Amino acid sequence: MNPRTLETVRETRMGGQIRGNTFAAHYRIVTEGPAEAEAAKAQRRAPASGPAAAGATAAAAAATAGAGSSADAAAGGQQQQQQQQQRRRLVTFSNEFGFGGARAVFYEFDEAGRLMHETEHVLPGVDIAIIHDLLVTEHYYVLMVGPIKMQAAKFATQYLFGRCSIAECLVYEPAQRTRIMLFPRPGRPSGKVLPPRVLDADPCFVFHNVNGYEAEGGEVLVLDAVAWDSVDFEMGLYDKRSSKTDGFEGGGRTQLVRMTADLRSGRVAKRQLLRRTVEFPAIDARVTSRPHGVAWFIADAVDHAVLWAPAQSVVRVETDPALGLGPRAAASLASTQQQGQQQQGLEPPRKAAGGSTGAAAGTSAGVAVDEWFLGDRTFPGEPMFVPRPGSTREGDGWLLLGVHNAAGEGAEGKVHIFDAEALSRGPLATLHLPHRLPVSLHGAWTPEYMAPDPDAPRWQELGSARPM
Numbered sequence: 326m327n328p329r330t331l332e333t334v335r336e337t338r339m340g341g342q343i344r345g346n347t348f349a350a351h352y353r354i355v356t357e358g359p360a361e362a363e364a365a366k367a368q369r370r371a372p373a374s375g376p377a378a379a380g381a382t383a384a385a386a387a388a389t390a391g392a393g394s395s396a397d398a399a400a401g402g403q404q405q406q407q408q409q410q411q412r413r414r415l416v417t418f419s420n421e422f423g424f425g426g427a428r429a430v431f432y433e434f435d436e437a438g439r440l441m442h443e444t445e446h447v448l449p450g451v452d453i454a455i456i457h458d459l460l461v462t463e464h465y466y467v468l469m470v471g472p473i474k475m476q477a478a479k480f481a482t483q484y485l486f487g488r489c490s491i492a493e494c495l496v497y498e499p500a501q502r503t504r505i506m507l508f509p510r511p512g513r514p515s516g517k518v519l520p521p522r523v524l525d526a527d528p529c530f531v532f533h534n535v536n537g538y539e540a541e542g543g544e545v546l547v548l549d550a551v552a553w554d555s556v557d558f559e560m561g562l563y564d565k566r567s568s569k570t571d572g573f574e575g576g577g578r579t580q581l582v583r584m585t586a587d588l589r590s591g592r593v594a595k596r597q598l599l600r601r602t603v604e605f606p607a608i609d610a611r612v613t614s615r616p617h618g619v620a621w622f623i624a625d626a627v628d629h630a631v632l633w634a635p636a637q638s639v640v641r642v643e644t645d646p647a648l649g650l651g652p653r654a655a656a657s658l659a660s661t662q663q664q665g666q667q668q669q670g671l672e673p674p675r676k677a678a679g680g681s682t683g684a685a686a687g688t689s690a691g692v693a694v695d696e697w698f699l700g701d702r703t704f705p706g707e708p709m710f711v712p713r714p715g716s717t718r719e720g721d722g723w724l725l726l727g728v729h730n731a732a733g734e735g736a737e738g739k740v741h742i743f744d745a746e747a748l749s750r751g752p753l754a755t756l757h758l759p760h761r762l763p764v765s766l767h768g769a770w771t772p773e774y775m776a777p778d779p780d781a782p783r784w785q786e787l788g789s790a791r792p793m
């Protein structure tokens with residue numbers, strides 16, 4: 326794709342590096358420690374050639390140049406940042422379903438777009454599933470497979486005749502368990518040879534994970550995710566004819582959960598960290614696969630035990646990385662964190678500023694919330710965290726947030742820029758777009774300006790929307 330014009334150029338297999346036909350919706354950017362980087366270098370495949378690899382190299386170089394351009398960043402911090410960027414890995418997967426069962430292929434790419442590892446696994450007991458995102462820890466790729474079943478009769482009588490979508494043939498089965506699937510990552514410095522594992526957890530469905538990390542040398546996993554308590558792909562929940570105006574009741578409420586998995590006992594404990602209804606998690610990618618202390622979400626403004634609503638707020642959530650762990654795991658985590666801080670040069674996050682911190686009803690001990698309410702008729706998309714160039718503290722940077730303005734005809738969209746450490750102070754700056762911005766889901770950010778002409782940005786407003 327041409328990133329400036331959004332024109333589709335052609336299909337690429339990145340110089341023959343990818344075999345599958347699909348990629349998962351999400352990826353993780355993992356910053357390796359120096360030891361991991363050395364181990365990976367020794368095992369790396371021969372460099373790929375071709376335009377895809379060259380393009381990725383140019384993009385990586387541009388990103389490095391752009392991110393390092395702040396004049397006031399400390400030279401030491403910048404050097405450290407450059408080293409971190411050279412150790413970054415893009416980790417993702419593809420999954421394929423067929424009569425022979427389901428499989429997942431995991432990929433790890435370096436900054437130049439070179440494939441470093443590819444591993445293929447069968448997804449045991451899975452015929453069809455929606456696996457939207459993954460987690461990466463030191464030793465594992467983690468997939469959460471919710472209790473979803475295909476309705477064969479509906480598939481045969483409706484889908485095949487174009488009367489419903491494939492998603493509408495899927496049904497959530499709350500009496501079943503969620504399966505946490507762990508697949509070993511190749512090339513780890515510990516040299517451990519680990520089998521794949523499948524653990525059972527209380528039922529929930531996960532589109533988006535927050536982060537995962539290990540304690541006690543990989544015997545205990547901490548997995549944070551946004552869990553749906555049910556899923557209805559027919560979306561009957563959002564019936565516009567409903568006269569209810571004080572919030573939704575029931576349906577697919579989405580909440581922040583922490584799962585702690587003990588690989589010795591095979592048990593997974595799931596706890597809810599917040600009463601708020603949240604989605605679209607963002608973290609400081611510099612701590613991906615390591616203990617994190619802060620994450621950002623969009624959230625409803627209702628904060629009620631039963632009722633909930635679409636997101637109209639943005640929240641910063643501090644969590645104690647040891648929350649949910651026993652004393653031994655917590656002690657091991659402290660030393661892991663110290664090691665991680667030395668490797669990544671990152672201090673723990675700053676404690677939240679603002680009036681609404683810590684005391685919100687329904688918040689677990691060890692969790693604090695800082696919030697900004699965006700306003701009536703205002704609905705945000707995914708928040709994006711941008712680290713401050715040269716920063717040495719987790720979560721030191723900005724949060725970008727595109728918002729849909731539903732105030733009426735001609736209501737323009739906005740992009741807010743927050744101090745990511747102090748949301749409740751309100752946006753530092755707001756970009757007023759010359760056009761409407763639909764309710765959006767995901768976003769992406771680059772330090773480069775990508776529109777065709779920076780002096781005269783052009784926008785053509787569509788005269789009408791196609792009726793569905």
Ligand SMILES: [Fe+2]
Nearest residue numbers: 350457532533
């Ligand atoms: Fe997604």
